[in-house]
Amino acid sequence: MKLPLTFFSFARALVLGALFALGVHAHAGDPLPSWNDGATKQAIVQFVKTTTTAGSPQFVPPAERIATFDQDGTLWVEHPMYAQVMYCLDRVPEVVKAKPELASVEPFKTVLSGNREAMAKLSEGDLIKIAAATLTGMPVDVFQADVKKWLATAKAPRFKRPYTELTYQPMQEVLAYLRANGYKTYIVTGGGQDFVRVYSEATYGIPPEQVVGTAGGTTYGYDQNGKPFLTKEPKLLLNDNNAGKPEGIHLMIGRRPHAAFGNSPGDQQMLEYTQAGDGARLAMLVLHDDAKREYAYGPAQGLPDTKVGAFPQVLLDEAQKQGWTVISMKNDWKKIFAFEQ
């Protein structure tokens, strides 16, 4: 049977249509619409093209495409306090209800007073005591349900929205763009691994097993019906900050990332470790220089390092020395939040 050429064209269109419906061509148009054109956006697009185009000298096999993202200040707002710290503070009254003797003990007394100014002055040691009291001692299931409940009602003070709406739209686009090009995206956070895993899938499309964070031990045991459960223990297994980030990446992933994104001194080692691998690597730092739409802190304000991890001038110098790309929220991001008009 001899068929006319038009037939083949039509059949080809059908096949291509089927391929398209299967998502083989994931992107028509700009994959990063919330980014302004410029060197920063170009660095991301160039990295993806270089590492995923067959025949490229810096091609990375799909199995090795790993990208890691710090969370607080990199994927969502970390000011004026980490969401997890807000959670811990909000949970103190319940903890004190179960253990009334804590009401007259610091730092719980200060938290119960509701005095925001005094709370802002709590030391790191105080916060660790609060974290231990509010994040450990309960079954894993109970903790997860409680975080979920809190996230459904808590609102961030400035934006008056749920914390999970305060993610950066341009970074959500980077996550999606990398995934569409075969990258496995991971969160590598100094925050609590169990905390972030509760919402990572719904919020970022990142499943719990791709969240590496500061992690405590659990203990396996049985309830009175013989049903097994895990209890969260106040035993630190991984402090996923600074050197802990590459150590945590090795522990939980076992491969060196090809791309890494951070915003604070706690991310420096992760970026160094990523950059030190062979071939094309992408290392990026988010600079908070947009006081109007979000916050300006760190070198953008000539400020020293702050509690919430803004990066100091020395990290900016390091970025220049190592060839990391600095993302200016003010200049590189057309839009910061999905809810913006």
Added chain:
Amino acid sequence: MKLPLTFFSFARALVLGALFALGVHAHAGDPLPSWNDGATKQAIVQFVKTTTTAGSPQFVPPAERIATFDQDGTLWVEHPMYAQVMYCLDRVPEVVKAKPELASVEPFKTVLSGNREAMAKLSEGDLIKIAAATLTGMPVDVFQADVKKWLATAKAPRFKRPYTELTYQPMQEVLAYLRANGYKTYIVTGGGQDFVRVYSEATYGIPPEQVVGTAGGTTYGYDQNGKPFLTKEPKLLLNDNNAGKPEGIHLMIGRRPHAAFGNSPGDQQMLEYTQAGDGARLAMLVLHDDAKREYAYGPAQGLPDTKVGAFPQVLLDEAQKQGWTVISMKNDWKKIFAFEQ
């Protein structure tokens, strides 16, 4: 333009051909050809159908499809000694070359003697000393390269083949069958996480990030050129045996598995934890009862628990009580190894 029906049939065939080429239909025929028909094989097929058929009351969303597999004795041969123990013993001469003072110290002296009988009598404490000396103290990259080199030449004593050929063909089929149905397959091993990750992808199609095992800490540092690297430390972070298996699953995966496979008392808690979840769960124990094609040990021989983790009668009783399925290698497996004729 009106086109004849045959045109559409032809176009449809092209489209289906394209879909097929994309692997949309992964299975034609029996997905478990090395399994004999019977209740055991049926339990696996039934579980997969029940949890993956849309509309089934026990349907599991793709994101939650997690299956965990012990390795030694479950995915590959563990007799007469774990492959990793063989690796450690083989590495002793090199360690002694670097530290000659160890030559006259036990247990290194016994290992250097080459006396297999004496080596078989080494205590657990001796083996831990050997493990610490041979598995820690070096950069992660050096360790990985060394394991790779060893695997390429070492042969298992009875089968005279590389260890990586001693995987159970029926279990390889289960791994592939589960993956073709959207399950993420994990190894959850008492063996060293860093060791197993070296070959898991090539041997089982399981990437390093899906290997949970006994894990030690690493330390991040810099070489004399300022290049960062990780050193393996003799600091135990996770003993991935017994209660450590569900604890390790929580730490590394963060979700309860829907299916779990083991063969020894070290797997009991993982199977309990899996079974205790809601909906359909699959918990299976491999019984080594085939002295001819592999080995017979544990309850199949009325033997007590052995060093290599064969399960004792009490675990068989537990399996019956809990409704776990026992896999008889002798009766359920048509073929044990891919190399069998």
